[in-house]
Amino acid sequence: AQSVTQPDARVTVSEGASLQLRCKYSYSGTPYLFWYVQYPRQGLQLLLKYYSGDPVVQGVNGFEAEFSKSNSSFHLRKASVHWSDSAVYFCVLSAEGSNAKLTFGKGTKLSVKS
């Protein structure tokens, strides 16, 4: 069985500050990892994804994430946040198999203070 843990339910940062949202996963197979963002009362949008290769992947709006197999982690980072980044961020693992079942973390609610 697979699981995703986002240890921080809420994070508050000031506009212009750097950001790291943490994600740890547990999975015995090849991890396919994603970060999705959910703005209030909306669906989910993909920020970035990792399949293989360079462990640092770039995403939209200046986000990047770093995969670490040794630490079973996939942390999300941004150098300078904007108030519009306020949203809920989900770390997601895609399991092997034809159903492409996604396992979601519980999400981290980011609040950016202006």
Place this chain on the structure above:
Amino acid sequence: AQTIHQWPVAEIKAVGSPLSLGCTIKGKSSPNLYWYWQATGGTLQQLFYSITVGQVESVVQLNLSASRPKDDQFILSTEKLLLSHSGFYLCAWSLQWGTEVFFGKGTRLTVV
């Protein structure tokens, strides 16, 4: 370009009443289709998935059912709603395992 349309946008329904939520995907043939549920303030759980017309697999039992009557259509339904069915329902599609999953804008269901 592919589009995913969910309906209705929101519903307020009485306990014990029936429910039908729909989803249509345009611009992609034979996609994998999924229903996800998000309790208020919670994470997302996959409810059902379908890899072909007429075939639907249940992932979580919530007294709901799903059907795929056409290649581009996915329906979520129940004959009798419970209070616990309240939440946000998202339809999604992907081409195959490991690829990006695209989500609709969701249906907010309130059971009273």
